[in-house]
Amino acid sequence: xxxxxxxxxxxxxxxxxxxxxxxxxxxxxxxxxxxxxxxxxxxxxxxxxxxxxxxxxxxxxxxxxxxxxxxxxxxxxxxxxxxxxxxxxxxxxxxxxxxxxxxxxxxxxxxxxxxxxxxxxxxxxxxxxxxxxxxxxxxxxxxxxxxxxxxxxxxxxxxxxxxxxxxxxxxxxxxxxxxxxxxxxxxxxxxx
Amino acid sequence: xxxxxxxxxxxxxxxxxxxxxxxxxxxxxxxxxxxxxxxxxxxxxxxxxxxxxxxxxxxxxxxxxxxxxxxxxxxxxxxxxxxxxxxxxxxxxxxxxxxxxxxxxxxxxxxxxxxxxxxxxxxxxxxxxxxxxxxxxxxxxxxxxxxxxxxxxxxxxxxxxxxxxxxxxxxxxxxxxxxxxxxxxxxxxxxxxxxxxxxxxxxxxxxx
Numbered sequence: 001x002x003x004x005x006x007x008x009x010x011x012x013x014x015x016x017x018x019x020x021x022x023x024x025x026x027x028x029x030x031x032x033x034x035x036x037x038x039x040x041x042x043x044x045x046x047x048x049x050x051x052x053x054x055x056x057x058x059x060x061x062x063x064x065x066x067x068x069x070x071x072x073x074x075x076x077x078x079x080x081x082x083x084x085x086x087x088x089x090x091x092x093x094x095x096x097x098x099x100x101x102x103x104x105x106x107x108x109x110x111x112x113x114x115x116x117x118x119x120x121x122x123x124x125x126x127x128x129x130x131x132x133x134x135x136x137x138x139x140x141x142x143x144x145x146x147x148x149x150x151x152x153x154x155x156x157x158x159x160x161x162x163x164x165x166x167x168x169x170x171x172x173x174x175x176x177x178x179x180x181x182x183x184x185x186x187x188x189x190x191x192x
Numbered sequence: 193x194x195x196x197x198x199x200x201x202x203x204x205x206x207x208x209x210x211x212x213x214x215x216x217x218x219x220x221x222x223x224x225x226x227x228x229x230x231x232x233x234x235x236x237x238x239x240x241x242x243x244x245x246x247x248x249x250x251x252x253x254x255x256x257x258x259x260x261x262x263x264x265x266x267x268x269x270x271x272x273x274x275x276x277x278x279x280x281x282x283x284x285x286x287x288x289x290x291x292x293x294x295x296x297x298x299x300x301x302x303x304x305x306x307x308x309x310x311x312x313x314x315x316x317x318x319x320x321x322x323x324x325x326x327x328x329x330x331x332x333x334x335x336x337x338x339x340x341x342x343x344x345x346x347x348x349x350x351x352x353x354x355x356x357x358x359x360x361x362x363x364x365x366x367x368x369x370x371x372x373x374x375x376x377x378x379x380x381x382x383x384x385x386x387x388x389x390x391x392x393x394x395x396x397x398x399x400x
Contacts (some may be wrong), residue, residue, distance in 0.1 A: 022265060054301065064294055065297055080302060091265075095274040117352055119252065123344060124353045131361070188316050
Protein backbone atom coordinates (compact mmCIF):
# COMPACT_ATOMS: atom_id res chain seq x y z
CA UNK A 1 0.00 0.00 0.00
CA UNK A 2 2.63 2.48 1.08
CA UNK A 3 4.88 1.24 -1.69
CA UNK A 4 2.06 1.87 -4.19
CA UNK A 5 1.52 5.41 -2.89
CA UNK A 6 5.25 6.05 -3.14
CA UNK A 7 5.19 5.18 -6.85
CA UNK A 8 2.49 7.77 -7.50
CA UNK A 9 4.45 10.38 -5.61
CA UNK A 10 7.58 9.54 -7.56
CA UNK A 11 5.64 9.61 -10.81
CA UNK A 12 4.26 13.01 -9.92
CA UNK A 13 7.73 14.29 -9.03
CA UNK A 14 9.33 12.97 -12.22
CA UNK A 15 6.68 14.33 -14.57
CA UNK A 16 6.46 17.65 -12.76
CA UNK A 17 10.20 17.96 -13.34
CA UNK A 18 9.71 17.05 -17.02
CA UNK A 19 6.97 19.66 -17.44
CA UNK A 20 9.14 22.24 -15.75
CA UNK A 21 12.38 21.59 -17.62
CA UNK A 22 11.49 20.23 -21.07
CA UNK A 23 11.59 23.26 -23.34
CA UNK A 24 10.18 22.88 -26.84
CA UNK A 25 7.46 20.38 -26.16
CA UNK A 26 6.89 17.04 -27.86
CA UNK A 27 10.07 15.12 -28.22
CA UNK A 28 11.82 17.37 -25.71
CA UNK A 29 10.36 15.01 -23.08
CA UNK A 30 12.28 12.09 -24.58
CA UNK A 31 15.52 12.42 -22.58
CA UNK A 32 13.46 12.65 -19.37
CA UNK A 33 11.63 9.42 -20.20
CA UNK A 34 14.90 7.66 -20.96
CA UNK A 35 16.27 8.84 -17.61
CA UNK A 36 13.16 7.45 -15.85
CA UNK A 37 13.64 4.12 -17.59
CA UNK A 38 17.23 4.00 -16.38
CA UNK A 39 16.79 5.33 -12.86
CA UNK A 40 13.49 3.79 -11.80
CA UNK A 41 13.11 0.80 -14.11
CA UNK A 42 9.40 1.65 -14.49
CA UNK A 43 9.67 0.76 -18.16
CA UNK A 44 12.43 -0.16 -20.58
CA UNK A 45 14.12 1.98 -23.21
CA UNK A 46 12.32 -0.20 -25.81
CA UNK A 47 9.03 0.75 -24.16
CA UNK A 48 9.99 4.38 -24.75
CA UNK A 49 10.26 3.82 -28.51
CA UNK A 50 6.82 2.17 -28.48
CA UNK A 51 5.56 5.24 -26.59
CA UNK A 52 6.82 7.54 -29.36
CA UNK A 53 5.09 5.44 -32.02
CA UNK A 54 1.79 5.39 -30.11
CA UNK A 55 2.04 9.07 -29.13
CA UNK A 56 2.60 10.10 -32.74
CA UNK A 57 -0.24 7.99 -34.11
CA UNK A 58 -2.96 9.13 -31.69
CA UNK A 59 -4.51 12.59 -31.32
CA UNK A 60 -3.11 15.05 -28.80
CA UNK A 61 0.26 16.58 -28.01
CA UNK A 62 3.11 14.08 -28.28
CA UNK A 63 4.56 14.97 -24.88
CA UNK A 64 1.23 14.54 -23.09
CA UNK A 65 0.57 11.25 -24.88
CA UNK A 66 3.96 9.86 -23.90
CA UNK A 67 3.30 10.83 -20.28
CA UNK A 68 -0.07 9.06 -20.41
CA UNK A 69 1.48 5.88 -21.75
CA UNK A 70 4.42 5.96 -19.34
CA UNK A 71 2.14 6.65 -16.39
CA UNK A 72 -0.14 3.80 -17.39
CA UNK A 73 2.67 1.26 -17.68
CA UNK A 74 3.98 2.34 -14.29
CA UNK A 75 0.81 2.71 -12.27
CA UNK A 76 -2.28 1.83 -14.29
CA UNK A 77 -5.07 4.30 -15.01
CA UNK A 78 -4.34 6.32 -11.87
CA UNK A 79 -0.68 6.40 -12.85
CA UNK A 80 -1.61 7.84 -16.24
CA UNK A 81 -3.76 10.54 -14.65
CA UNK A 82 -1.04 11.39 -12.10
CA UNK A 83 1.63 11.65 -14.82
CA UNK A 84 -0.50 13.92 -17.01
CA UNK A 85 -1.55 16.12 -14.09
CA UNK A 86 2.08 16.44 -13.00
CA UNK A 87 3.14 17.38 -16.53
CA UNK A 88 0.38 20.00 -16.75
CA UNK A 89 0.88 21.67 -13.37
CA UNK A 90 4.12 23.52 -14.20
CA UNK A 91 2.69 24.72 -17.54
CA UNK A 92 -0.26 26.27 -15.72
CA UNK A 93 1.90 27.82 -13.00
CA UNK A 94 4.45 29.27 -15.43
CA UNK A 95 1.91 30.59 -17.92
CA UNK A 96 -0.15 32.19 -15.14
CA UNK A 97 2.98 34.05 -13.97
CA UNK A 98 4.16 35.01 -17.46
CA UNK A 99 0.66 36.18 -18.48
CA UNK A 100 0.38 38.30 -15.35
CA UNK A 101 3.74 39.88 -16.10
CA UNK A 102 2.72 40.60 -19.70
CA UNK A 103 -0.64 42.07 -18.62
CA UNK A 104 1.16 44.43 -16.29
CA UNK A 105 3.48 45.79 -18.97
CA UNK A 106 1.13 45.43 -21.91
CA UNK A 107 1.01 49.13 -22.64
CA UNK A 108 4.72 49.76 -22.16
CA UNK A 109 6.49 50.54 -25.45
CA UNK A 110 9.27 48.17 -24.45
CA UNK A 111 6.87 45.23 -24.33
CA UNK A 112 5.24 46.26 -27.60
CA UNK A 113 8.63 46.45 -29.28
CA UNK A 114 9.52 43.03 -27.90
CA UNK A 115 6.35 41.62 -29.44
CA UNK A 116 7.13 43.24 -32.79
CA UNK A 117 10.16 40.93 -32.84
CA UNK A 118 8.40 37.97 -31.24
CA UNK A 119 5.54 37.73 -33.72
CA UNK A 120 7.58 37.16 -36.88
CA UNK A 121 9.85 34.79 -34.92
CA UNK A 122 6.82 32.82 -33.84
CA UNK A 123 5.59 32.65 -37.44
CA UNK A 124 9.03 31.42 -38.56
CA UNK A 125 9.10 28.63 -35.97
CA UNK A 126 5.61 27.47 -36.92
CA UNK A 127 6.64 27.51 -40.59
CA UNK A 128 9.75 25.51 -39.68
CA UNK A 129 7.68 22.96 -37.75
CA UNK A 130 5.37 22.67 -40.76
CA UNK A 131 8.34 22.15 -43.06
CA UNK A 132 9.61 19.46 -40.69
CA UNK A 133 6.38 17.52 -41.27
CA UNK A 134 6.21 18.36 -44.97
CA UNK A 135 9.60 16.96 -46.02
CA UNK A 136 9.03 13.32 -44.95
CA UNK A 137 5.38 13.61 -46.04
CA UNK A 138 6.08 14.63 -49.63
CA UNK A 139 9.54 13.15 -50.24
CA UNK A 140 11.02 9.73 -49.70
CA UNK A 141 14.22 10.91 -48.08
CA UNK A 142 15.83 7.45 -48.21
CA UNK A 143 15.26 7.19 -51.97
CA UNK A 144 16.52 10.74 -52.34
CA UNK A 145 19.78 9.96 -50.60
CA UNK A 146 20.20 6.86 -52.77
CA UNK A 147 19.80 9.10 -55.83
CA UNK A 148 16.67 7.28 -56.92
CA UNK A 149 14.84 10.38 -58.09
CA UNK A 150 11.89 8.61 -59.68
CA UNK A 151 10.89 7.25 -56.27
CA UNK A 152 11.86 10.35 -54.29
CA UNK A 153 8.71 12.32 -54.99
CA UNK A 154 5.60 11.03 -53.26
CA UNK A 155 3.18 12.01 -56.00
CA UNK A 156 0.03 10.72 -54.35
CA UNK A 157 0.69 12.84 -51.27
CA UNK A 158 1.42 15.89 -53.41
CA UNK A 159 -1.79 15.50 -55.41
CA UNK A 160 -3.80 15.07 -52.21
CA UNK A 161 -2.16 18.25 -50.86
CA UNK A 162 -3.19 20.23 -53.94
CA UNK A 163 -6.73 18.86 -53.65
CA UNK A 164 -6.96 19.89 -49.98
CA UNK A 165 -5.47 23.30 -50.74
CA UNK A 166 -8.07 23.94 -53.45
CA UNK A 167 -10.80 22.54 -51.20
CA UNK A 168 -9.88 24.98 -48.46
CA UNK A 169 -9.68 27.85 -50.91
CA UNK A 170 -13.13 27.34 -52.37
CA UNK A 171 -15.01 25.78 -49.47
CA UNK A 172 -14.08 28.26 -46.78
CA UNK A 173 -16.96 27.30 -44.52
CA UNK A 174 -15.81 23.72 -44.05
CA UNK A 175 -14.13 23.16 -40.70
CA UNK A 176 -10.43 22.18 -40.78
CA UNK A 177 -11.20 19.02 -38.79
CA UNK A 178 -13.44 17.84 -41.65
CA UNK A 179 -10.45 18.07 -43.98
CA UNK A 180 -8.38 16.07 -41.48
CA UNK A 181 -10.98 13.29 -41.46
CA UNK A 182 -11.24 13.29 -45.27
CA UNK A 183 -7.45 13.17 -45.53
CA UNK A 184 -7.31 10.18 -43.17
CA UNK A 185 -9.76 8.28 -45.36
CA UNK A 186 -7.91 9.37 -48.51
CA UNK A 187 -4.67 8.13 -46.96
CA UNK A 188 -6.17 4.67 -46.46
CA UNK A 189 -7.76 4.56 -49.92
CA UNK A 190 -4.65 5.79 -51.74
CA UNK A 191 -2.35 3.66 -49.52
CA UNK A 192 -0.15 6.66 -48.78
CA UNK B 193 -32.64 43.88 -0.04
CA UNK B 194 -29.46 45.56 -1.09
CA UNK B 195 -27.46 42.63 0.08
CA UNK B 196 -29.64 40.25 -1.88
CA UNK B 197 -29.24 42.11 -5.13
CA UNK B 198 -25.43 42.08 -4.97
CA UNK B 199 -25.57 38.40 -4.21
CA UNK B 200 -27.59 37.60 -7.31
CA UNK B 201 -25.22 39.65 -9.34
CA UNK B 202 -22.24 37.70 -8.09
CA UNK B 203 -24.22 34.53 -8.66
CA UNK B 204 -24.77 35.60 -12.24
CA UNK B 205 -21.09 36.35 -12.49
CA UNK B 206 -20.26 32.88 -11.19
CA UNK B 207 -22.68 31.32 -13.63
CA UNK B 208 -21.17 33.31 -16.48
CA UNK B 209 -17.70 32.16 -15.51
CA UNK B 210 -18.79 28.55 -15.19
CA UNK B 211 -20.37 28.77 -18.63
CA UNK B 212 -17.14 30.17 -20.09
CA UNK B 213 -15.12 27.40 -18.44
CA UNK B 214 -17.44 24.71 -19.79
CA UNK B 215 -17.21 26.25 -23.25
CA UNK B 216 -13.41 26.35 -22.98
CA UNK B 217 -13.40 22.71 -21.91
CA UNK B 218 -15.62 21.76 -24.84
CA UNK B 219 -13.64 23.72 -27.45
CA UNK B 220 -10.31 22.35 -26.28
CA UNK B 221 -11.73 18.85 -26.01
CA UNK B 222 -12.44 19.00 -29.73
CA UNK B 223 -9.09 20.61 -30.49
CA UNK B 224 -7.30 17.87 -28.53
CA UNK B 225 -9.23 15.13 -30.29
CA UNK B 226 -8.26 16.44 -33.73
CA UNK B 227 -4.64 17.48 -33.18
CA UNK B 228 -2.13 15.08 -34.69
CA UNK B 229 1.46 16.07 -34.00
CA UNK B 230 2.79 18.90 -31.86
CA UNK B 231 1.36 22.23 -30.85
CA UNK B 232 1.74 23.65 -34.36
CA UNK B 233 -0.74 21.06 -35.68
CA UNK B 234 -3.53 22.59 -33.59
CA UNK B 235 -2.95 26.12 -34.87
CA UNK B 236 -5.34 25.86 -37.86
CA UNK B 237 -8.14 24.53 -35.65
CA UNK B 238 -7.52 27.19 -32.98
CA UNK B 239 -7.51 29.93 -35.59
CA UNK B 240 -10.88 28.77 -36.90
CA UNK B 241 -12.51 28.11 -33.53
CA UNK B 242 -11.16 30.99 -31.46
CA UNK B 243 -10.48 33.80 -33.93
CA UNK B 244 -12.95 33.32 -36.78
CA UNK B 245 -15.85 31.61 -35.05
CA UNK B 246 -15.87 32.88 -31.48
CA UNK B 247 -13.78 36.05 -31.78
CA UNK B 248 -12.25 35.29 -28.38
CA UNK B 249 -8.84 36.36 -29.59
CA UNK B 250 -7.11 37.90 -32.61
CA UNK B 251 -4.56 36.57 -35.09
CA UNK B 252 -1.90 38.73 -33.43
CA UNK B 253 -2.67 37.45 -29.95
CA UNK B 254 -2.70 33.85 -31.14
CA UNK B 255 0.76 34.38 -32.64
CA UNK B 256 1.90 35.94 -29.36
CA UNK B 257 0.68 32.91 -27.42
CA UNK B 258 2.71 30.67 -29.70
CA UNK B 259 5.79 32.85 -29.31
CA UNK B 260 5.56 32.63 -25.53
CA UNK B 261 4.52 28.98 -25.54
CA UNK B 262 7.64 28.12 -27.49
CA UNK B 263 10.14 29.80 -25.21
CA UNK B 264 8.60 28.89 -21.86
CA UNK B 265 9.23 25.39 -20.54
CA UNK B 266 6.68 22.66 -21.06
CA UNK B 267 4.62 21.20 -23.87
CA UNK B 268 3.83 23.94 -26.43
CA UNK B 269 0.24 22.80 -27.00
CA UNK B 270 -0.43 22.90 -23.26
CA UNK B 271 1.18 26.31 -22.84
CA UNK B 272 -0.92 27.78 -25.63
CA UNK B 273 -4.13 26.18 -24.31
CA UNK B 274 -3.42 27.45 -20.81
CA UNK B 275 -2.70 30.93 -22.09
CA UNK B 276 -5.97 31.17 -23.99
CA UNK B 277 -7.96 29.67 -21.10
CA UNK B 278 -6.47 32.17 -18.70
CA UNK B 279 -7.20 35.14 -20.93
CA UNK B 280 -10.88 34.10 -21.01
CA UNK B 281 -11.50 33.07 -17.40
CA UNK B 282 -8.40 33.27 -15.23
CA UNK B 283 -7.02 30.21 -13.45
CA UNK B 284 -10.24 28.15 -13.73
CA UNK B 285 -10.25 28.89 -17.45
CA UNK B 286 -6.60 27.86 -17.78
CA UNK B 287 -7.29 24.54 -16.04
CA UNK B 288 -10.49 23.95 -18.09
CA UNK B 289 -8.63 24.47 -21.36
CA UNK B 290 -5.67 22.27 -20.39
CA UNK B 291 -7.82 19.43 -19.03
CA UNK B 292 -10.16 19.67 -22.01
CA UNK B 293 -7.21 19.41 -24.38
CA UNK B 294 -5.87 16.32 -22.61
CA UNK B 295 -9.19 14.54 -22.11
CA UNK B 296 -9.77 12.62 -25.36
CA UNK B 297 -6.10 11.73 -26.04
CA UNK B 298 -5.82 10.33 -22.51
CA UNK B 299 -8.79 8.05 -22.99
CA UNK B 300 -7.62 6.94 -26.44
CA UNK B 301 -4.14 6.11 -25.19
CA UNK B 302 -5.56 4.14 -22.27
CA UNK B 303 -7.80 2.13 -24.60
CA UNK B 304 -4.93 1.49 -27.00
CA UNK B 305 -2.49 0.44 -24.31
CA UNK B 306 -5.02 -1.98 -22.80
CA UNK B 307 -6.60 -3.47 -25.90
CA UNK B 308 -4.65 -2.67 -29.02
CA UNK B 309 -1.11 -3.87 -29.00
CA UNK B 310 0.62 -3.02 -32.27
CA UNK B 311 -1.87 -0.22 -33.02
CA UNK B 312 0.87 2.12 -34.16
CA UNK B 313 2.30 -0.49 -36.56
CA UNK B 314 -1.07 -1.25 -38.15
CA UNK B 315 -1.00 -0.70 -41.91
CA UNK B 316 -4.29 1.24 -42.03
CA UNK B 317 -3.29 3.47 -39.12
CA UNK B 318 -0.07 4.29 -40.94
CA UNK B 319 -1.89 5.15 -44.19
CA UNK B 320 -4.45 7.28 -42.35
CA UNK B 321 -1.66 9.14 -40.54
CA UNK B 322 0.17 9.77 -43.80
CA UNK B 323 -3.05 11.32 -45.14
CA UNK B 324 -3.51 13.38 -41.98
CA UNK B 325 0.08 14.66 -42.22
CA UNK B 326 -0.56 15.87 -45.79
CA UNK B 327 -3.63 17.71 -44.52
CA UNK B 328 -1.82 19.21 -41.52
CA UNK B 329 0.88 20.62 -43.83
CA UNK B 330 -1.70 22.30 -46.07
CA UNK B 331 -3.72 23.61 -43.11
CA UNK B 332 -0.62 25.11 -41.52
CA UNK B 333 0.41 26.71 -44.81
CA UNK B 334 -3.05 28.25 -45.23
CA UNK B 335 -3.13 29.44 -41.61
CA UNK B 336 0.29 31.05 -41.94
CA UNK B 337 -0.87 32.82 -45.10
CA UNK B 338 -3.86 34.11 -43.14
CA UNK B 339 -1.81 35.19 -40.12
CA UNK B 340 0.77 36.84 -42.37
CA UNK B 341 -1.54 39.77 -43.06
CA UNK B 342 -1.54 40.86 -39.44
CA UNK B 343 1.84 39.65 -38.20
CA UNK B 344 4.28 40.22 -41.07
CA UNK B 345 3.82 43.88 -41.74
CA UNK B 346 6.79 45.96 -42.83
CA UNK B 347 10.41 45.24 -43.65
CA UNK B 348 11.53 44.68 -40.07
CA UNK B 349 9.16 41.81 -39.38
CA UNK B 350 10.06 40.16 -42.70
CA UNK B 351 13.77 40.36 -41.86
CA UNK B 352 13.16 38.78 -38.44
CA UNK B 353 10.95 36.09 -40.01
CA UNK B 354 13.55 35.02 -42.58
CA UNK B 355 16.46 35.29 -40.14
CA UNK B 356 14.76 33.06 -37.55
CA UNK B 357 13.59 30.66 -40.26
CA UNK B 358 17.11 30.37 -41.70
CA UNK B 359 18.70 29.85 -38.28
CA UNK B 360 16.10 27.26 -37.30
CA UNK B 361 16.54 25.48 -40.65
CA UNK B 362 20.30 25.42 -40.16
CA UNK B 363 19.77 23.40 -37.00
CA UNK B 364 18.03 20.73 -39.06
CA UNK B 365 20.81 20.33 -41.62
CA UNK B 366 23.99 21.22 -39.75
CA UNK B 367 25.59 19.45 -36.80
CA UNK B 368 25.26 22.49 -34.53
CA UNK B 369 22.07 24.36 -33.83
CA UNK B 370 20.75 27.38 -31.99
CA UNK B 371 18.17 26.27 -29.40
CA UNK B 372 14.74 27.57 -30.40
CA UNK B 373 14.04 29.43 -27.12
CA UNK B 374 17.30 31.35 -27.66
CA UNK B 375 16.06 32.35 -31.14
CA UNK B 376 12.76 33.56 -29.71
CA UNK B 377 14.43 35.60 -26.97
CA UNK B 378 16.93 37.06 -29.47
CA UNK B 379 14.00 38.10 -31.69
CA UNK B 380 12.34 39.87 -28.76
CA UNK B 381 15.58 41.72 -27.97
CA UNK B 382 15.96 42.68 -31.64
CA UNK B 383 12.45 44.12 -31.51
CA UNK B 384 13.35 46.18 -28.45
CA UNK B 385 16.59 47.46 -29.98
CA UNK B 386 14.90 48.29 -33.29
CA UNK B 387 12.22 50.18 -31.38
CA UNK B 388 14.86 52.11 -29.47
CA UNK B 389 16.70 53.07 -32.67
CA UNK B 390 13.47 54.22 -34.30
CA UNK B 391 12.67 56.33 -31.24
CA UNK B 392 16.10 57.96 -31.35
CA UNK B 393 15.78 58.72 -35.05
CA UNK B 394 12.43 60.32 -34.40
CA UNK B 395 13.90 62.49 -31.64
CA UNK B 396 16.89 63.33 -33.85
CA UNK B 397 14.53 64.40 -36.60
CA UNK B 398 12.64 66.62 -34.22
CA UNK B 399 15.84 68.26 -32.89
CA UNK B 400 16.80 69.30 -36.39
